[in-house]
Amino acid sequence: MAKNSKWQDEYWLLLLQLYLQKPVGIKPMYSRGMVDLSLELHIAPNLLFNKMCQIANLETPRIEHFWELYGNNPKKLKRAVNLLREMWGFNNALEFYDGVETHESFEKDFKPIADDTTITPVMLTLILDLYFRLTPITMVTETPEVQELAKLMKLKPQEVVEVMEAFQHCDPYLNRKEVVVGDMALACQQVWRRFGNANPEELASYAEQLKEYFK
Numbered sequence: 224m225a226k227n228s229k230w231q232d233e234y235w236l237l238l239l240q241l242y243l244q245k246p247v248g249i250k251p252m253y254s255r256g257m258v259d260l261s262l263e264l265h266i267a268p269n270l271l272f273n274k275m276c277q278i279a280n281l282e283t284p285r286i287e288h289f290w291e292l293y294g295n296n297p298k299k300l301k302r303a304v305n306l307l308r309e310m311w312g313f314n315n316a317l318e319f320y321d322g323v324e325t326h327e328s329f330e331k332d333f334k335p336i337a338d339d340t341t342i343t344p345v346m347l348t349l350i351l352d353l354y355f356r357l358t359p360i361t362m363v364t365e366t367p368e369v370q371e372l373a374k375l376m377k378l379k380p381q382e383v384v385e386v387m388e389a390f391q392h393c394d395p396y397l398n399r400k401e402v403v404v405g406d407m408a409l410a411c412q413q414v415w416r417r418f419g420n421a422n423p424e425e426l427a428s429y430a431e432q433l434k435e436y437f438k
Contacts (some may be wrong), residue, residue, distance in 0.1 A: 232306055234264060235289050237288070238271060239302050242278050243297060249275050251435040258333060258436055300342045333436075337406035342386070345433055347378050347414040350386045352430035355423055359397070362387040375437050386411065393419060 241256050242248070250257050252272040261268045293300035299389050334342040353372055354362070363369065364380035369387075373380040389407050392399045393415035418426050 228245060230266070230270075230355060232285070233275075235278070235286065236300065236304050236307060237264070238274055239293060240300055242298075243294070243300070249279050250403070253432050253435045255436055255438075260331055262333060265330065268290055281366075294388055298321060318320055327381065336410040340406070340408075342378070342410075344410060344414055346378070347386060347410060348381055348418060348426075348431055349376065349430050351418055352426050353383075354387050354390050355426070357387075362391075366415065375434060377437070390415060420423070 237265070241250060244250075244256065249272075252268050255320055257268050257271055257275075261271055264271075278286055278290075281290060293303065332348075335341055335343055336347070347398055349372060353368055357366065357368065361363045363382055364366065364384055369383050370380050373383045376383075389403065389411040391397050392401065392408065393412055417431075
């Protein structure tokens with residue numbers, strides 16, 4: 224869908240509903256609920272997180288108004304949110320926005336890299352973080368860290384190993400001469416260009432936040 228990415232007043236209702244989900248409070252930036260709402264609104268998770276902090280602090284009169292109306296009445300809030308979603312695209316949003324050009328940015332990170340796989344750029348980022356913690360000889364299915372990450376992302380350990388092998392062809396220190404092609408190779412190259420030469424501590428911090436999405 225293609226929607227206006229600018230913040231709209233009614234979005235507070237959806238964010239407030241997420242905020243009130245147990246445990247009540249600010250949700251991790253890359254928690255499943257936060258990311259799903261981000262994808263729905265086409266607003267990056269970090270921006271939604273900042274907005275949720277505003278809810279926690281009741282920073283504006285408008286937020287205070289919504290809190291007074293719905294903060295202690297989740298059923299009323301649910302009805303308002305359901306009505307809002309029904310109005311978007313007259314309850315058939317995919318058809319309503321059919322043929323409209325979509326401009327995606329962060330959304331691509333959470334979508335499969337190809338039709339024949341469930342692996343996403345976010346998964347590749349987590350695997351790259353682990354890649355820098357291991358040596359080539361330990362990038363095997365028997366390694367506990369590989370098994371643990373595979374379990375978190377609901378992948379097979381062999382799938383994680385195959386991604387690591389693809390990253391080895393991106394690693395200039397290994398100086399692999401073979402030419403590797405395909406969707407996986409291309410996706411790994413793109414993730415390597417984004418993070419391969421960055422500060423490993425920054426990548427590690429980002430990866431730790433991304434893990435919330437899979438919990």
